[in-house]
Amino acid sequence: MRSSSRTQILDAAMRVVDTVGGADITYESVAREAGLTKAGLMYHFPSKDALMIGVIEHVIARWQTELGDALGVPLEESTLAQRVQAFVAFAGEGGVTQGEFVVFAEAVRRPQLSAPWLDYLRTWFGFGADADTAPLLLAWLAANGLWIAESTGILTVTPAQRQAVLGRLAGLIEEAAA
Secondary structure, eight states: OOHHHHHHHHHHHHHHHHHTTSOOOOHHHHHHHHTOOHHHHHHHOSSHHHHHHHHHHHHHHHHHHHHHHHHOSOGGGOOHHHHHHHHHHHHHTTOOOHHHHHHHHHHHHSGGGOHHHHHHHHHHHOOOSSSOOHHHHHHHHHHHHHHHHHHHTSOOOOHHHHHHHHHHHHHHHHHHHO
């Protein structure tokens, strides 16, 4: 499959999820949005799980690109504190859409889809037991809570609240990195 075709299909799937507010992705809705027939879509993604894994990997790739930009150094040369700070910056800018949250949550509902998420989380945030990572874990969990609240619409965070939270998280990360 051409990379551009795959990207176009996965972009279409994300538009569907963003538009319908998290309804299940169907072959019909994605094919229509991508300008393909259902059979054409099934040629590229022979099962719904294959489509969902593709969508998950597509979301993770976007996140990793944005996290890499926020990180500013190659992942292999970064510290856990730098990676958590990059995630806090990403989450603090509202880096996740409702559709992306739904895609993430789908792996909770259907554990067979969790492998790409687990690989991403282990690669970027492998909180080991070899050092006191509690402040970093706390900052990471709080940043996750921020984007979950905002991507789901559960909570509206004012700009002043956002700055206060991000300032506190930056302090935790600085303290842990010292």
